Amino acid sequence: MMEERWCEGCGVELQTERPHAPGYVPPSALEREHVICKRCFRIRHYNEIAQVDQDPDVYLQLLDQIAETDSLVVQVVDLFDFSGSWIPGIHRHTGGNDLLLLANKVDVFPKSAKYQKLKEWVYASAKEMGVQPVDVVLMSAAKGQHIKEVAAAIERYRAGRDVYVVGAANAGKSTFINRLLQEYGAGEEVVTTSPYPGTTLDAISIPLNDGRRIVDMPGIVRQDRVSEWVAPEELEEITPKKELRPKVYQLEDQQTLFFGGLARFDFVEGERQPFVCYFANSLYIHRTKLERADELWAKHRGELLSPPKNPDSLPKWKRHRFYLNGREKEDIVIPGLGWIAAGLNPAQVDLWVPEGITVHLRPAIL
Incomplete structure (x- = not known):
């Protein structure tokens, strides 16, 4: 019977019987002083990303x-x-x-x-x-x-x-x-x-x-943040690695911003004002008129509006309505994706994100 040992890289119990299950190592690897599982080995040496079901x-x-x-x-x-x-x-x-x-x-x-x-x-x-x-x-x-x-x-x-x-x-x-x-x-x-x-x-x-x-x-x-719903190969696109370059949009009401195919922001009502977007520099942001937003989404999701390349992998979108009082700067936060700094003037805005994502307002961080 194999002596109980644990992977030094991820902590999982090591095993030699099931090559596709967590903790697998070839029997010969157990002769080493420091042992890591097959999954950790491939992450470290080949940058391979292996998703594991988690509870x-x-x-x-x-x-x-x-x-x-x-x-x-x-x-x-x-x-x-x-x-x-x-x-x-x-x-x-x-x-x-x-x-x-x-x-x-x-x-x-x-x-x-x-x-x-x-x-x-x-x-x-x-x-x-x-x-x-x-x-x-x-x-x-x-x-x-x-x-x-x-x-x-x-x-x-x-x-x-x-x-x-x-x-x-x-x-x-x-x-x-x-x-x-x-x-x-x-x-x-x-x-x-x-x-x-x-x-x-x-x-x-x-x-x-x-x-x-x-x-x-x-x-x-x-699981209530956008990053949990993005495929491993697309996660880098929404995860900032360098200094943020905030994008400022001077919006009239009845204008829309798409954040790739992961979120949609509608400026429904209010005076013309700036909305400052803090997202990974590599995330594509597309501006359009609100009246064209549904048509644009239907035609370009998964292509112009991406990630994700497979929009059907996301839960259906849900609308969240916010009223900005215009008395203080506020951030409209999309967990796992970024935030929109607003609040210069009173405004009514709608934010569309996959169902289950807990968007919210908070006092401005910057």
């Missing part, structure tokens, strides 16, 4: 185990997709443990964005979610920005305890852990990373020099 409830049950420990919880959120990468009810899953909040991907924000203002915005947003973090640090795991500050904060707040790192799928959690371990002296990638959500399949325990450990928990799947 969000199972991952949340894993989080519940943290409440039974005395530890520091480090929650990684995607600053670009804050609401879409938040774990609802995180404080209920982690008990009374201290929570350090890391806002990742600060590098994609315009250089004009003020660090302190963004940090205060994250604090306020976390408080609205029912969480009082011991601290907030903005960082870029991909670029290594502020990692030393993060490492110092973890050492300060963990006070000799274990560290549990949690986050939604694709928030950059595993990339962050690899960066952090470099600060601790590990010179190579330990945790497998890929642009597709759900790469880490089980908890990965990494020992520290003082006998404690960092535990990388699997990413929580949020």
Whole structure:
């Protein structure tokens, strides 16, 4: 009988019997000191993306185990997709443990964005979610920005305890852990990373020099954001990797913007005003008249209006109506895709997105 071993890249239990199931390794691979599963091997060496069916409830049950420990919880959120990468009810899953909040991907924000203002915005947003973090640090795991500050904060707040790192799928959690371990002296990638959500399949325990450990928990799947409905090969097109170049549209009422084939924005009523679009630079935005929008969608979806190339892969669209009061700047947020900054004047707008996506208004982040 095979001795129980786990993949060092994604945490899944290794097995040698079923080549197409999670955790498969050829029997000869078990002779190595460090073993990763076939899926992690192909992600790392061939950039191959393999989707795995995930049960969000199972991952949340894993989080519940943290409440039974005395530890520091480090929650990684995607600053670009804050609401879409938040774990609802995180404080209920982690008990009374201290929570350090890391806002990742600060590098994609315009250089004009003020660090302190963004940090205060994250604090306020976390408080609205029912969480009082011991601290907030903005960082870029991909670029290594502020990692030393993060490492110092973890050492300060963990006070000799274990560290549990949690986050939604694709928030950059595993990339962050690899960066952090470099600060601790590990010179190579330990945790497998890929642009597709759900790469880490089980908890990965990494020992520290003082006998404690960092535990990388699997990413929580949020099916109420657009990114979960995009094919792996199209995810790169909607995920910002470089500094955002916001696109400003001076719209008259009765004009429409299409965001690829993933969302539609109708300016129904109001004075001419600017709408500033914060999306991945590679996402195609098309402007048209509202009266032509349905015809354009029927004729060009999956072609001019893409991604997705296969629009039938999405749930049917649902309309959400918003009334902007014109007294404050507000963001109209599409989780997993981006946001539209508005609110210069009163307006009535409609946002069409796949059914199940939780769009909302929030105080402007910029």
